[in-house]
Amino acid sequence: MLTLIKNGEVYAPNYLGKKDLLLVDGKIGYIEEKISKPRGFVDIKVIDATNKLVVPGFIDSHVHIIGGGGEGSYKTRTPELQLSEATTAGVTTIVGVIGTDGTTRTMAALLAKARGLEEEGITCFVHTGSYQVPVKTLTGKIEDDLILIDKIIGVGEIAIADHRSSQPTWEEMAKIASAARIGGMLSGKAGIVNIHVGDSKDHLNVIEEVAFKTEIPITQFYPTHINRNADLFEAGLKFAKKGGYIDFTTSTIPKFIKEGEVKCSVGLRRMLDNDVDIPKITFTSDAQASLPDFDSSGELQGIKVGKISSLFKAVRESILEEDVPIEQALKVITENPAEILKLTEKGVIKCGKDADLVLLDKKNLEIDTVFARGKVMVEKKEILVKGTFE
Numbered sequence: 001m002l003t004l005i006k007n008g009e010v011y012a013p014n015y016l017g018k019k020d021l022l023l024v025d026g027k028i029g030y031i032e033e034k035i036s037k038p039r040g041f042v043d044i045k046v047i048d049a050t051n052k053l054v055v056p057g058f059i060d061s062h063v064h065i066i067g068g069g070g071e072g073s074y075k076t077r078t079p080e081l082q083l084s085e086a087t088t089a090g091v092t093t094i095v096g097v098i099g100t101d102g103t104t105r106t107m108a109a110l111l112a113k114a115r116g117l118e119e120e121g122i123t124c125f126v127h128t129g130s131y132q133v134p135v136k137t138l139t140g141k142i143e144d145d146l147i148l149i150d151k152i153i154g155v156g157e158i159a160i161a162d163h164r165s166s167q168p169t170w171e172e173m174a175k176i177a178s179a180a181r182i183g184g185m186l187s188g189k190a191g192i193v194n195i196h197v198g199d200s201k202d203h204l205n206v207i208e209e210v211a212f213k214t215e216i217p218i219t220q221f222y223p224t225h226i227n228r229n230a231d232l233f234e235a236g237l238k239f240a241k242k243g244g245y246i247d248f249t250t251s252t253i254p255k256f257i258k259e260g261e262v263k264c265s266v267g268l269r270r271m272l273d274n275d276v277d278i279p280k281i282t283f284t285s286d287a288q289a290s291l292p293d294f295d296s297s298g299e300l301q302g303i304k305v306g307k308i309s310s311l312f313k314a315v316r317e318s319i320l321e322e323d324v325p326i327e328q329a330l331k332v333i334t335e336n337p338a339e340i341l342k343l344t345e346k347g348v349i350k351c352g353k354d355a356d357l358v359l360l361d362k363k364n365l366e367i368d369t370v371f372a373r374g375k376v377m378v379e380k381k382e383i384l385v386k387g388t389f390e
Helices: 084-089 105-120 142-148 170-186 205-213 231-242 254-258 264-273 310-324 326-331 335-340
Strands: 003-010 013-022 027-032 043-049 050-056 057-061 091-096 123-128 152-158 192-195 220-224 248-249 280-283 290-294 300-305 357-361 369-371 375-379
Touching: 003 326, 003 357, 043 375, 050 326, 057 248, 057 280, 057 310, 057 335, 084 091, 084 105, 084 375, 091 105, 091 369, 105 123, 123 142, 142 152, 142 170, 152 170, 152 220, 170 192, 170 205, 205 220, 231 248, 231 264, 248 264, 264 280, 264 310, 280 310, 280 335, 310 326, 326 335
Parallel strands: 003 043, 003 050, 057 091, 091 123, 123 152, 152 192, 192 220, 220 248, 248 280
Antiparallel strands: 003 013, 013 027, 050 357, 290 300, 357 369, 369 375
16 A cells, blocks of 8 residues: 655654655655656655644654553452554554553563554553562563563563562672663663552662662663652752653643642753753653552552553643643654664654654644554544444
8 A cells, every 4th residue: 555645734744844755564665855656657645734833753652552450459450442542543563561550460461462553553661660670571571471472672661769669689689780771772672661659758779879889870760750859859850961861741630730749741842942952851641540649648648540641641731831842842752762673664754764743733742643663543533433332
């Protein structure tokens, strides 16, 4: 199947200007000033992208694809992600994780769901483990999971600085990071350790101690929820200044913002104003995770569910409300996570890369059309491909 996208303004995510793109067998075949549809040739689907921005498909590298939650007992277990929830949000690549519940949410189920989403049309990887230490892997070893299972690209999310964590020591974290690093090196994968950071005043201390006391680089860790509160945000800023990666969580509720959570768009603007290198920053949705509200004694007061639609919403707010340049704002959900996770076919618009694309209305930056590996999943805001049970 050949698809020709004409007259769009291309952000790759760097600005390329007005270009035509020819998609060939799920890849970006050609990017030219003008590509004309030949007469008497095979069928070519033509999409007019006039007054549209053509951007890379979004990467959401922290999604609870098999559901999460459970902090309020069994009835608060959140539902699985559905295909159209991702595609209507412009998300074409996902990394699935397990959170608090590493007992009823298993690695086998996580891997099966990832393969199911791939069969339905988008790209999906997973991390091995959950909040708990020791890490509950699929094969019994972190290295083996990374080397032998194609879809496993890292470890996590391992919880620190949280009353729900296993309270791991820096020595335990060092061993996890070492195993992930070796597994990643031997498999050609990133082998990062995805870190859930809670509300504790310990912040990022345990992983900074690993970087200080061992030869393991600070970039082996990929901490998320950095915008959880003002103190953690400042700790994250210092962590990024030392060369570490930081990830902001876009799913939230007004109560959390009121209580001190840093809005993602505001946080990105502040990081850039403090000269943090943009490649160090990403956004993820934490979709399908619970958004639990605990009191000072750790008792659950209420619970909501994270939404994958929050991912681009936060990027859009960064552009429209905080005057972050489009190229920089897009990088936190395209090029940056692709580089950090070594997803070499993703995150940029370039000949030979996967044809994961989103067309945005130029005027209001709303999602119009979504391609995943060259297939139109959403066109003019209409869902063309639904999940098996949707």
